[in-house]
Amino acid sequence: GNSVTQMEGPVTLSEEAFLTINCTYTATGYPSLFWYVQYPGEGLQLLLKATKADDKGSNKGFEATYRKETTSFHLEKGSVQVSDSAVYFCALKVLDAGGTSYGKLTFGQGTILTVHP
Amino acid sequence: SAVISQKPSRDICQRGTSLTIQCQVDSQVTMMFWYRQQPGQSLTLIATANQGSEATYESGFVIDKFPISRPNLTFSTLTVSNMSPEDSSIYLCSVRGQGFYGYTFGSGTRLTVV
Numbered sequence: 366g367n368s369v370t371q372m373e374g375p376v377t378l379s380e381e382a383f384l385t386i387n388c389t390y391t392a393t394g395y396p397s398l399f400w401y402v403q404y405p406g407e408g409l410q411l412l413l414k415a416t417k418a419d420d421k422g423s424n425k426g427f428e429a430t431y432r433k434e435t436t437s438f439h440l441e442k443g444s445v446q447v448s449d450s451a452v453y454f455c456a457l458k459v460l461d462a463g464g465t466s467y468g469k470l471t472f473g474q475g476t477i478l479t480v481h482p
Numbered sequence: 483s484a485v486i487s488q489k490p491s492r493d494i495c496q497r498g499t500s501l502t503i504q505c506q507v508d509s510q511v512t513m514m515f516w517y518r519q520q521p522g523q524s525l526t527l528i529a530t531a532n533q534g535s536e537a538t539y540e541s542g543f544v545i546d547k548f549p550i551s552r553p554n555l556t557f558s559t560l561t562v563s564n565m566s567p568e569d570s571s572i573y574l575c576s577v578r579g580q581g582f583y584g585y586t587f588g589s590g591t592r593l594t595v596v
Contacts (some may be wrong), residue, residue, distance in 0.1 A: 368550050381527035401587075406589075407589055407590075408486075408488075408574060408587040408588050408590050409525075409574070409576075409587040410587070411585065411586075417575070454524065454525070468525070469527055469530070470515075470525075470576075470585065472524045472525045472526075473524060474523065474524040475523075
């Protein structure tokens with residue numbers, strides 16, 4: 366089956382620190398990979414995505430590279446801000462061999478990030 | 483991407499009662515999804531709702547407990563029936579809009595059952 370494993374949190378950092386949140390996956394078929402962010406009191410927002418091996422997704426200073434050899438999609442940011450405090454979810458979606466998809470996203474357990482001034 | 487209005491945003495309900503959550507989208511969408519996010523947990527898909535057909539439920543979720551309606555391409559409801567404290571969660575709807583990667587989530591309904 367499909368599954369996503371994220372590093373356990375919570376993660377607490379000082380402003381301007383470097384951030385890494387690890388994400389590994391198992392999947393049947395050909396996964397696309399996503400990072401979603403959930404700010405306090407809000408719904409999930411797509412942060413970035415990668416659809417094939419070696420793709421790098423990036424947005425708002427965050428980056429993640431689709432590593433097929435290590436089945437990983439780690440999230441990084443060089444200098445975090447207080448406003449980055451949120452819950453981050455790694456997710457995948459699998460296409461079947463015919464290139465179609467059921468449409469279901471499989472989420473990791475989420476990592477709470479708190480950034481202090 | 484689509485804009486979703488989900489309501490209520492939160493509610494506190496008595497055990498044994500039912501709550502209906504509404505999800506309104508500003509454009510026509512093919513697939514709509516209902517997720518549950520239990521406290522401190524990840525999102526778990528409850529069911530997928532396509533217009534004009536019965537919802538497809540994931541393992542562990544049944545129609546009697548979580549009936550879903552999808553009367554048209556812009557609207558869906560999820561009812562949490564005969565609630566118990568274990569149903570206290572955030573419930574989110576999501577849509578798959580234009581393009582393969584066009585997933586958008588509502589802001590969620592925070593349900594507390596007492």
